[in-house]
Amino acid sequence: MSPLLRPLTLRMRIIVSFVLLMVAVMGFVVAAEQLDYDELRAYVISRSLHDEMAHLRAALADGRTPTLSPGSELFDRQNVPEDLHAYTPGYYSIGAPDVWHLLVFDLDDQRYYLRQGAERYQYLEHVIDAYAALVILLCILCAFWIGRLTAARVIAPITLLADAVQRKQTPFPYQEARDEIGVLARAFARHSEEAEQFLHRERCFVGDASHELRTPLAIISGAAETIVHQLPHDSHLRASGERIVRTTQEMQRQLSCLLLLSRDPQRLPRQEVQLRPLIEECMARCQPWLAGKPVALLLEAEQAHSVHTNAELARSVLWNLIRNACQYTDRGEIRILVRGTTVCIADTGPGLPPSIDPQQFQRFAPSLRESGEGLGLSIVQRVVEHLGWHMAVESSAQGCRFTLELTPARTPTRQG
Structure with missing residues (x-):
């Protein structure tokens, strides 16, 4: 038989199961690493600024005074700080991601600068941390599920064999298997057969010995009873004769007990x-x-x-x-x-x-x-x-x- 067609041994099943488990876990890890948390943060902030810009553009186009959200500042060319003059239309994260954010846009030949502090986006840090924790939890749960599934598959033959041994089911399963389970099943079957043969020999011996002893015991008991009846009532040998009679009777009862013990309890x-x-x-x-x-x-x-x-x-x-x-x-x-x-x-x-x-x-x-x-x-x-x-x-x-x-x-x- 080709090595590729041979059934996997229990050892190889465990190895393959652990390899597959690690492949699945590493797949989750790689998928999580593909996410750029800075890009995610920038995308969320940019979308928030663009949404607010849309409201501001509508208010400015209607000649109304725009209403700014908490933490937001709006500048035009006349009041813009010097350090913002050089920025062209677009989104910028100034200094570091957690300092402040700027969105520059034009409306009717007028340039506006919408700036927001980083404080209003602190919740993103918690969201990202929660997402990372969720990914880790999913990895653990998936690893547990895969491990449990593969363990059940690996242990299933052992469980079935143990159940068959406990219930004394014959023939034992997996005796034809070529792996360690098959070796174990054949060993159990061999030892079970040897135990049954030993039990049969023991029962046969007890039965044969009991039957063989019954006849001489009956002869001894009968002879002792005859001697006791023939002895005078005042004979000093009478007590010994009665003791022999009692002892043989007890031995006969013990033999009967041993014969019953050699039977199956269900057939008593x-x-x-x-x-x-x-x-x-x-x-x-x-x-x-x-x-x-x-x-x-x-x-x-x-x-x-x-x-x-x-x-x-x-x-x-x-x-x-x-x-x-x-x-x-x-x-x-x-x-x-x-x-x-x-x-x-x-x-x-x-x-x-x-x-x-x-x-x-x-x-x-x-x-x-x-x-x-x-x-x-x-x-x-x-x-x-x-x-x-x-x-x-x-x-x-x-x-x-x-x-x-x-x-x-x-x-x-x-x-x-």
């Missing part, structure tokens, strides 16, 4: 979920963590209030938060308050460790691997984002308060 099955029975179920499951501790678990909830959501994910959020509160509160109370679609879980425990940011829980934080609470809070955060809910956290040495707003404030975004 949703139904009306009664909040109070769901919370009471979680409170009953938390009793082993409260055994032997002076902790009161209290619930204040409306009996019939429900929320339209996924039951399993809602149960996972409430269960993880209530379980953490029961597990880490050694004395005092845990209060669960439900008002409409808002659920507040407050405890009198030690609060979150300093290593945890209440606004952004990080999975598998180094300081949380031993305690295990980092994974639970991370799952809570992921589920909250997956459902489009909002969660606020307040933590201090006197305890934690988790406030959940269960009404989606926006359309849920796709999560990995």
